[in-house]
Amino acid sequence: MYPTKNSLPEKTRERVITMLQERLTDSIDMALQAKQAHWNVKGPDFIALHELFDKVAEAAEDYVDLIAERIVQLGGIALGTLASLKERTTLPVYSVTIASGKEHVAALSHALASYGESVRDSIARAAEAGDADTADLLTEVSRGTDKWLWFVEAHGQSER
Numbered sequence: 713m714y715p716t717k718n719s720l721p722e723k724t725r726e727r728v729i730t731m732l733q734e735r736l737t738d739s740i741d742m743a744l745q746a747k748q749a750h751w752n753v754k755g756p757d758f759i760a761l762h763e764l765f766d767k768v769a770e771a772a773e774d775y776v777d778l779i780a781e782r783i784v785q786l787g788g789i790a791l792g793t794l795a796s797l798k799e800r801t802t803l804p805v806y807s808v809t810i811a812s813g814k815e816h817v818a819a820l821s822h823a824l825a826s827y828g829e830s831v832r833d834s835i836a837r838a839a840e841a842g843d844a845d846t847a848d849l850l851t852e853v854s855r856g857t858d859k860w861l862w863f864v865e866a867h868g869q870s871e872r
């Protein structure tokens with residue numbers, strides 16, 4: 713921990729940093745999974761899904777930045793290299809062999825739902841720890857994630 717004049721107690725900051733690192737790892741994985749879908753999707757809805765999946769990746773990259781910088785503001789070190797992330801993501805493993813729009817919609821909505829669930833859980837943990845600002849930041853992430861889940865899921869909710 714780095715010293716800071718931030719008035720939150722050290723104990724609160726420590727708890728919140730540990731929790732935020734979990735969400736940072738998930739967010740990096742979320743961005744990579746959306747890129748995986750963006751690059752590899754095929755089929756009649758290609759252009760719509762290719763563009764949508766890139767928007768999801770961009771949103772996740774924004775969350776990565778928000779969360780990493782909050783960790784550092786609280787006196788922590790944001791761990792963002794692939795080597796430091798290994799085996800720590802809580803997201804489901806994304807299949808690298810799927811191709812159709814339907815399969816990518818199913819896989820990415822599964823990832824977004826799982827990611828959103830953990831973020832929602834972390835809002836409560838931040839509030840419990842007494843850090844309203846982190847709870848607010850994560851609420852922004854959660855609200856955005858729900859929106860992207862809707863955008864992706866909508867593709868699978870009607871035949872055409």
Ligand SMILES: [Fe+2]
Nearest residue numbers: 750751762766
């Ligand atoms: Fe691209």
